[in-house]
Amino acid sequence: GGALISLLRREKRRMRTVTADPRRAPFTPLQYLTAHLDSAHTGAGPVGHGYTKDNLDQATLDYTFPMGENVTGVSLDTTDHGGHFTGSVGTGQLRWLERILKEHRDGYVVLFTHHNSWTMGNKRPDPARPGEARHDGNEVVALLREHRSAVAWINGHSHRNVVLPHGSFWEISTASHIDFPQLARVVEIADNKDGTLSLFTTLIESAAPRETDFTDLSQSGLASLYRELALNAPGSRQDLAGLKDARNTELLLRR
Template sequence: MSLSRRTFLRGSAAAAGAVVASSVASGLVRAEPGATASANPVGTTLEKVGVAGRPTTKGYRRLVEGRGWPLVVRQELAQAKAARDSARTGLASFVQITDIHISDVQSPARFEYVHPLLGSAYRPQEALGTQGAVALVKRINSLSGGPFTGRGIDCVVSTGDNTDNHEIVELEWYQRLLSGGTITPNTGHPTRFEGVQSLGSAEYYRPELDKTDMYKDKDFPTIPGLLHAAMRSHTSPGLDMRWYSVFGNHDDQMVGTVPNGVIDGLYLGNVKFDLPGTDPTAAAIARALTSDPAAVVQLLAKLRSTGPVLPATADARRRPFTPREFIRRHFDPSITGPGPVGHGFSDPDGPSWYRFQIAPGVLGIAMNTTNSLGIADGSISQKQLSWVEKQISAHSDQLVIVFSHHTSSTMTAVMPNPETPGEAQFDGEHLVERLKTHANVIAWVNGHTHNNELTPHRGSSPRHSFWEINTASHIDFPQLARIIEVADNRDGTISIFTPLIEAEGPYTADPSDLSQKGLAALYREMSLNDIHAEDRAGSGADRNCELLLANPLR
C-alpha cells in the first residue's frame, strides 16, 4: 500500500533526526524532510524500503517493508538557497543500474569453491538473477518521472558488470532483459541443473535436497523445484526508454580478474571443480585470483587429477566474448528496443567509449576503465583520456556527466593494458584532477564497489567542482538502482537529486511461489541472508540526496 504524502513526510522526519544527529556540525550535510513536500516519492526508497525482519533462532531474516529513507541535502560544493524548491527546472532525469552480474551459474569456468575465503565467488541467490533483473526493469518502466523535477525518464545507463563471466550466453540474457524478449537461463543439459547447488558439497545452498548444508544451518529453506523453476523460460518486457551500456571488469575477463586466454578452455569443458574451503588448494586459488591470476593455471591442472569434480554438459554458448564482440552485439537489430542503434557505441568495430545526449544541454560521456591484464581495478589510457577531454571542451556550452564502471578510488591498475598496447595508463586520482579543469563537468557516475557513496570533488573554484556518484549493485543486498535528476535552481546553482529505487514486487518472499515474481522476491530475500553479506547501503548522506553545486553555465 502506498503511503500518503503526509504520512511519508511524518515518517521521514523521524528518520531524519538520526541523520541530523550524525551530520557534520557545519550543516553542510543535513536531512530536510520538508524539502520533499513537492516531490512524488512513489516507487522510490523515499516512500518505503526493504529491511530485515526479526531473525529466526538460526539467524534467517525475512525481508519486510520499512520506512523510507529521508532526503539529505549536501552543500559541500555550494550553498542551498531557500527559494530553489519552487524555482527549479528539470534539465535531465535518468536511471543508473549497475553490477547486475547476469550469471551462467552452471558454467565450468567458475570458482564457487573458494567462497569461504572470497565471498563474491558464490551467492545463494545467483541462480535467480534474470528473474530479479526483470523485476528491476518493471520498476523502472513504472516510474512516472523523476520524483523532484517530474521530468520523464530520459534514458537508462548500465555502468558495467552487466555479465558476471563475459560469456556470450550471459550477454544474450542481459540484452534480452533490457530490450525485451524471452530468456531461458539454462546452459549445458536441457533439463538437468548441473551447478553446485544441485551436485555440490554442503559448502553451498542446496535448496532441492533434503539435506543439511552451511546455508540451511542458517535457516535457509528447503524449496523443492527451485532450481528447475530457475531454469524455466520467462519474458522481460524490456525498457520503455533508451538504454546505454558501459564496460565493467566482469564484462572483460573471467570472473573479473583472470587474464584473457590463460584458462579460457574451462568455458567449454565438461567438468566443474569442487573442493571444501578448508582444502589448501582452495586457499591457494583464492589468493591467486586476487594477486596472481596466472598461477591459477597450475593449480587447476592439479585439481583435474586430484578432484573432486562434478559432471557438466559442454555448451558452446559459454565461450567468452571479446570487447569488440561486446560492442558488435549492441548493434544487433533484434536487441535495439527503444534504441539507440548501438546503445551508445558509435561503430561496431569500436572504440569502447562514446558520447551520447542524455537530454538537451546535458551530455553523457561513457568511458571504459577496465584493464585486461587480469586486475579487478581499473585505469584509463592516454588516447581515451585525450578523447574524453576533447569532447568536454568541444561541448563547453553543455553540462557534462561522465560514466564508468570503476570509481576514482578503484582506478589503481596503471600497469600496461593489453587492449591499449604502448599507451600510458592513468589512475583515478589523475582523472579527477583532469575533470576538475573543465568547468562544465558536474558529475561522475560509477559502480564496481557494490556500495552507495557520494563524494564531492572540490576544484580550484566552485565552478570547477563536481560530484562522484557511486551506486550499489543489483546482486548484493540491498539491490538498488538510482534515479539521477539534474535541476537548474535559477539562482546560480544546480541540484543533482539521487533517489534510490528497488525492484518491483513483494518484500517478503513466499517459498511456495516459483513464478517469475516469486523467484525475484526470493532473489532479494536470499541476498539479505547471504552469509557473506556486508552493509552496502551507505549512510544517509550516500543515498537519497540533493547534491548542490555552482551552475558553470551561468
C-alpha cells in the same frame, strides 16, 4: 580468496557438474561491439545502444549520449583488459574525454564509468595497446576539475553508496543490483535559476515481496527469491546501502 577456497573445499560433496554450453563462451570486446551493431538484433532503443561503427573500427568502448537539454552523458571504459578487477584508462581515452569536455564547455557533462576514483589504481598496460600509458582515478578527477562543464561522475564497482565532493563536481558511487539491499539510483539535474544546479540522487529498490514463496515462479516470486538469496549469500554485507548522506540527496553546485 582464502574464504572462498575454504567454502569450495567444505562443500565439495554437494557440488555437481554443469553441462558445458558453447553459448556461455565469453565475448571478446570486438564480438561485444559487433553484437551491439548487428542489425538483426537491434531490439528496443537506439541501434548500438550508444556504440557506433567508429567504436568498431577503432576497437574502443567509449561513447557519448544525450541526457537532456544541454546535458551530455559520457560512458568511459575503465576495465583492465588484462583481467584484473581494478581499473584505469589509457592516454587516448583521457585525451578523448578532454576533447568531449571542451566541446561541451557551454553545457553540462556527466561521466559514467564502472570503477570509482579510489579503485582506479591499476596502471598495467592494455594487452591490445602495450605501449600506451595508463592513468588512475586521481588523474580523471584532476581532468574533470579543469572543466566547468563536468558536473557529476557516476560509477559503481564497490557495490556501496558513496557520495564525494570534488569542488566543481560530485562523484556519486551507487550500490549493486546483485548484492543486498539491491538498490538502483535515479539521478536528476535541475537548474535552480539562481546560479546553482541541484543533483537529486534518489534510491529505488524492488517492489517484490520480502517473504519468499518457493512455489511462486512468477516474475515477482522469482524477484523475492533473489532478494532472499542476496541477503543470505556467503560473505554478504550489511553496510552497502551506505551512510544516510550518500543515499537520497540533493547535491548543490554553483554555476
